[in-house]
Amino acid sequence: MAVVTAPKRHPLRLAGLVAGGLVLVAALAALVLFLWLRTYSPLDAAGSGGRFTRQFLEHCLNGTNFATGKVGTPIDFISFHAKGAPIYTNDHVRMGIANQLRTIEDGFRIIASYPELKNKPIVIGESDPEGCAACQGPQLAYRNGTMYSSYTAAWFARKYDLAEKYGVNLEAH
Numbered sequence: 054m055a056v057v058t059a060p061k062r063h064p065l066r067l068a069g070l071v072a073g074g075l076v077l078v079a080a081l082a083a084l085v086l087f088l089w090l091r092t093y094s095p096l097d098a099a100g101s102g103g104r105f106t107r108q109f110l111e112h113c114l115n116g117t118n119f120a121t122g123k124v125g126t127p128i129d130f131i132s133f134h135a136k137g138a139p140i141y142t143n144d145h146v147r148m149g150i151a152n153q154l155r156t157i158e159d160g161f162r163i164i165a166s167y168p169e170l171k172n173k174p175i176v177i178g179e180s181d182p183e184g185c186a187a188c189q190g191p192q193l194a195y196r197n198g199t200m201y202s203s204y205t206a207a208w209f210a211r212k213y214d215l216a217e218k219y220g221v222n223l224e225a226h
Contacts, residue, residue, distance in 0.1 A: 101135075114170075131176070171221055
């Protein structure tokens, strides 16, 4: 028969470990709460969202909040996606920046039509040349060269130009 005894631990060290663990748990809880509050009621639409976005924003601004029974729902930021439309033909890729910029302009136009939303942060969560990041094939080989980076540089500045044109707050993209 063997008797195993736990090593003697100093009570202050144990208290420090417990306190440290509680501080870590509290910090993680605070982070989760902050993120939850920060993203309390975002709008995230594929493309500009068009009619859906308008109806959603109308509801958030003027409709009944069914959680509180009051008029209106807080909006912390508004997010949408903007994709290009490259065409692959005869072993050649023609990039489609117009589609992406049109989507961004449509989204900004919708948001700008509500004066109370013009200062809300806008996050363009997905903004890239095409909508198939996981796809493979020769038509996507442009991703491995300078075409992708050149395309990105071309629309990056134009997004800020559009935000300035509509007086909206482009925060992230």
